[in-house]
Amino acid sequence: MYVRYFKKVVFLNILRIFKSIDFTGRIESDNEELRGYEGCYPVSRMLDSLQISEQDSVLDIGCGKGMFLYYAKRYPFRLISGIDLNAQLVSVARRNMSKLSDTRIDVWHCDARTFGAYDKYNIFFINNPFCKEVLCEVVNRIIDSQRQNMRRITVIYQFPYHLDVFAGLGFMIKADDGVNVILERSVVFDDV
Numbered sequence: 001m002y003v004r005y006f007k008k009v010v011f012l013n014i015l016r017i018f019k020s021i022d023f024t025g026r027i028e029s030d031n032e033e034l035r036g037y038e039g040c041y042p043v044s045r046m047l048d049s050l051q052i053s054e055q056d057s058v059l060d061i062g063c064g065k066g067m068f069l070y071y072a073k074r075y076p077f078r079l080i081s082g083i084d085l086n087a088q089l090v091s092v093a094r095r096n097m098s099k100l101s102d103t104r105i106d107v108w109h110c111d112a113r114t115f116g117a118y119d120k121y122n123i124f125f126i127n128n129p130f131c132k133e134v135l136c137e138v139v140n141r142i143i144d145s146q147r148q149n150m151r152r153i154t155v156i157y158q159f160p161y162h163l164d165v166f167a168g169l170g171f172m173i174k175a176d177d178g179v180n181v182i183l184e185r186s187v188v189f190d191d192v
Contacts, residue, residue, distance in 0.1 A: 007042075015070075021096045023067040043071050043125070046156050046180045050123065054078050059121040061112050061138060062129025066093035072125075073102050082107045083115055084129075112138045118145035127158040136165050143169060146187065155183040 015021045050056075052075040060068040063082025072080045080102070084090050090109040097105045108115075113134065118141055130138070146153055155171065157163070160181045163173075171183040 011042075019099065021070070021099055022092060023065045023070070023096070043068065043156060043158070043180060044074075045177065046175065046182055047071065047075055049175055049182070050154065052076055052123075056123055057081070057121045058123040058125060059083065059118070060125045060127075061115075062127060063093055063107060064089050064127075064129075066096045066107060068125045068127070069093070069097060069105055069107070070100070073100055073105060077104060077123075079120065080105045081121070083110050083112055085109070085111050113141065115141070118142050119149035122151045123154045123156070125156045125158070128161055132162045132165060135162050139165055139169055143185070146185070150187045152187065153185045155185075157181045157183060 015023060054076050056077050057079035058072050058077050058081070060066075060072070060082040063069060063084045064086075066082055069080055069082050082093060082105075084093065084107070087109050090107055093107045097107055112130070124142060126135075126138075142153060142155075153171075154174075155166065157166070158180050163181065163183075166183050166185075169185070171185045173181055174184050175182040
């Protein structure tokens with residue numbers, strides 16, 4: 001784990017110095033419902049395993065400075081979006097994404113509990129941005145969106161401290177590399 005962390009820090013500093021893209025630093029939150037910001041670990045292996053196509057859209061819930069969006073731009077997603085409650089982080093994420101010149105990428109300042117467009121996405125990335133209670137609310141909103149737009153839902157959950165939330169709501173583990181877990185929930189006709 002320490003080697004992975006060291007590689008991440010080196011990579012982030014290279015991006016900051018040579019491309020003026022800032023994913024560095026840790027920002028603590030004084031809101032007990034939120035976890036703060038540290039940036040995600042590399043997710044390329046997990047994304048590779050999903051066989052992403054132009055029909056897929058991804059949403060990073062609690063996107064921080066947009067590091068996952070940076071990784072996602074390498075794949076043929078139709079839409080790549082991030083949402084975050086912290087206006088300062090959203091501003092940094094938008095600045096970072098503007099340097100990528102990729103029209104598929106959007107970043108919104110909003111509360112994940114009230115976000116109204118979950119039905120536009122079939123893949124979600126979550127890097128532990130909130131407490132268990134807020135996570136449960138957000139996952140239930142994603143499931144509600146599945147009723148509006150029938151589709152398989154895939155979640156990449158980094159540092160999965162609350163897997164029980166997903167298990168209790170019908171998600172199955174498809175992959176686990178020790179840092180990231182891929183969860184899937186197929187259409188459940190009893191929910192319709």
